[in-house]
Amino acid sequence: MPGAAGLLGEVGDGPAAEALHHAGAEWIGYLTQLRDAVAATAADLHGVAGVYAGAELDARDLVRRSSRWAS
Amino acid sequence: MGVLDVAPGAWHRTAAAWAALAGELERAGSGLAGGTQALATAWPAGLGTAPAQRRVGDHVTAVRDAVTLVRRVAAALSSHAYALDTLRQLAQQDRSADELSSLGARVRELEERTGAALLANRPSRGARRARSPEEVAAWWRSLGWEGRERLLREQPRVVGRLDGVSADDRDRANRTVLAADIAALTAREAELAARLDRTRFGLPPLLAALVVSGALPLELELQDVRSRLAGLLAVRSALTGQPRALLLDIDPGSGGGDGRAVVALGDPDHAQHTAVFVPGLNSDLRDTPGNLSLVSRLWREADGMTFAGGDVCAVLWLGYDAPETLEALSYGPARAGGGELAPFLDGLGAAHDPTASHVTLVGHSYGSTVVAEAALRGGLAADDIVAVGSPGMHTDHAAALGLDPRHVWGGIAADDPVGGSLGELSFVHGEEPTDPAFGANRFVVDTRGHNDYWHAGSQSLRNQAAIVVGRYDLVGLVHGGLPSTGDSQAASSLGR
Numbered sequence: 001m002p003g004a005a006g007l008l009g010e011v012g013d014g015p016a017a018e019a020l021h022h023a024g025a026e027w028i029g030y031l032t033q034l035r036d037a038v039a040a041t042a043a044d045l046h047g048v049a050g051v052y053a054g055a056e057l058d059a060r061d062l063v064r065r066s067s068r069w070a071s
Numbered sequence: 072m073g074v075l076d077v078a079p080g081a082w083h084r085t086a087a088a089w090a091a092l093a094g095e096l097e098r099a100g101s102g103l104a105g106g107t108q109a110l111a112t113a114w115p116a117g118l119g120t121a122p123a124q125r126r127v128g129d130h131v132t133a134v135r136d137a138v139t140l141v142r143r144v145a146a147a148l149s150s151h152a153y154a155l156d157t158l159r160q161l162a163q164q165d166r167s168a169d170e171l172s173s174l175g176a177r178v179r180e181l182e183e184r185t186g187a188a189l190l191a192n193r194p195s196r197g198a199r200r201a202r203s204p205e206e207v208a209a210w211w212r213s214l215g216w217e218g219r220e221r222l223l224r225e226q227p228r229v230v231g232r233l234d235g236v237s238a239d240d241r242d243r244a245n246r247t248v249l250a251a252d253i254a255a256l257t258a259r260e261a262e263l264a265a266r267l268d269r270t271r272f273g274l275p276p277l278l279a280a281l282v283v284s285g286a287l288p289l290e291l292e293l294q295d296v297r298s299r300l301a302g303l304l305a306v307r308s309a310l311t312g313q314p315r316a317l318l319l320d321i322d323p324g325s326g327g328g329d330g331r332a333v334v335a336l337g338d339p340d341h342a343q344h345t346a347v348f349v350p351g352l353n354s355d356l357r358d359t360p361g362n363l364s365l366v367s368r369l370w371r372e373a374d375g376m377t378f379a380g381g382d383v384c385a386v387l388w389l390g391y392d393a394p395e396t397l398e399a400l401s402y403g404p405a406r407a408g409g410g411e412l413a414p415f416l417d418g419l420g421a422a423h424d425p426t427a428s429h430v431t432l433v434g435h436s437y438g439s440t441v442v443a444e445a446a447l448r449g450g451l452a453a454d455d456i457v458a459v460g461s462p463g464m465h466t467d468h469a470a471a472l473g474l475d476p477r478h479v480w481g482g483i484a485a486d487d488p489v490g491g492s493l494g495e496l497s498f499v500h501g502e503e504p505t506d507p508a509f510g511a512n513r514f515v516v517d518t519r520g521h522n523d524y525w526h527a528g529s530q531s532l533r534n535q536a537a538i539v540v541g542r543y544d545l546v547g548l549v550h551g552g553l554p555s556t557g558d559s560q561a562a563s564s565l566g567r
């Protein structure tokens with residue numbers, strides 16, 4: 001996941017640390033799913049670009065933009 | 072953990088990591104938004120254009136929502152780190168055992184408060200919703216009386232906001248939550264005020280906040296607590312009128328938001344006609360009595376048009392963080408709100424008795440952009456859309472909202488600045504729905520200004536009420552074409 005390093009921190013114990021680990025783990029899972037969903041959309045649209053050859057250039061631009069985050 | 076053992080450095084580094092994540096997500100969201108525009112050019116007439124745009128649009132919305140919440144997490148962590156800095160510095164000075172103990176207590180309070188803020192800003196409720204409202208409704212009915220009572224007693228915060236649970240049960244759960252939150256905030260207010268009195272040494276509050284170490288955070292928290300308490304007390308006071316009000320959602324605004332309140336007048340589970348009113352700019356919980364007053368005028372007018380009476384429900388839906396001033400130029404709050412409004416409507420349908428209700432969404436001002444964002448997601452569980460004093464609906468044509476354009480209605484007063492001097496906002500939020508080019512019906516408005524569309528006895532109010540009960544023949548039009556009056560029943564009986 002982009003930028004995952006350091007999100008959970010070495011912050012010791014206590015209610016805030018516990019909440020950070022709980023919420024952080026949920027965020028990492030959620031953003032990983034979101035990244036996968038964007039990647040799947042990019043792949044679908046890449047397929048569409050092949051079919052609509054005339055519009056390929058612009059569609060490829062979309063794929064490039066989507067893939068940047070998906071990678 | 073003792074106050075001398077706290078490690079602010081680790082919290083500062085963690086806050087920086089979350090701030091960096093917010094930045095990365097924001098750049099990703101901008102890239103994806105650019106991609107959406109490219110898609111419209113690349114694939115203008117393909118059969119899959121709309122679904123593809125919707126899917127990419129959903130991704131963009133999800134990323135932008137995530138940016139907002141991740142920023143709040145970063146801010147909570149940063150505040151925590153700076154507060155720990157201060158407390159540790161205080162502890163490192165020559166302190167008595169009592170003073171160290173008092174500082175330790177403040178560390179524990181800080182821990183609890185930061186923990187609550189982090190948990191309040193987990194991924195959006197919509198994204199985390201594991202079951203559809205239909206599945207929730209079936210599950211809730213399957214529990215039996217005893218099971219439902221146990222959950223209402225033990226988990227009112229979960230039950231109260233669960234789309235698909237019956238309105239009566241949500242009301243009971245949310246009233247429990249409301250009473251508990253008012254009690255907790257009242258106690259916290261008294262505690263903070265007493266502590267500030269001890270800290271101030273008799274100085275006026277503002278001066279004390281500036282010159283006495285530790286007074287500023289206390290003063291800021293006291294203001295925040297008082298603001299949230301005022302919001303909840305306003306909601307409680309609004310629940311006492313007639314007709315009977317049901318509290319379908321409540322949140323005091325912990326974690327940086329303005330809070331949520333959803334209140335129904337009438338019976339949303341059995342009404343033949345349901346209006347859902349979405350307020351706009353600057354709305355927060357403290358406005359609940361005023362907003363509910365205009366909703367009750369709409370309810371009375373509409374109910375008076377039905378044969379039996381008692382067939383209408385009108386809901387005040389403040390389920391989103393309404394923007395303030397310049398934030399109104401942003402799509403963000405509308406997209407986040409639309410993402411919450413759509414499943415709420417699904418929940419109304421799922422909890423309704425087997426015959427469907429005819430549902431009308433009424434969006435005022437920026438609230439109409441929230442309604443539009445819910446509609447643009449596709450599959451909106453509503454039969455009519457009414458936009459009053461609207462700055463635009465994020466599309467240039469009514470047909471894009473997924474309804475027959477004859478069921479999309481716009482109204483604007485001649486001297487409403489949103490349609491006049493501020494009409495140039497259209498370049499931000501799209502064509503105004505009252506413009507003939509938008510393709511919606513424009514109904515007659517005889518009220519003045521931006522906030523008086525629900526004036527008792529006005530044609531503005533009568534026209535909206537007639538739409539709510541599907542009496543389209545009673546609606547006075549400036550331009551457009553009326554649907555047939557039987558359309559509302561047909562739409563409802565077909566389950567949309």
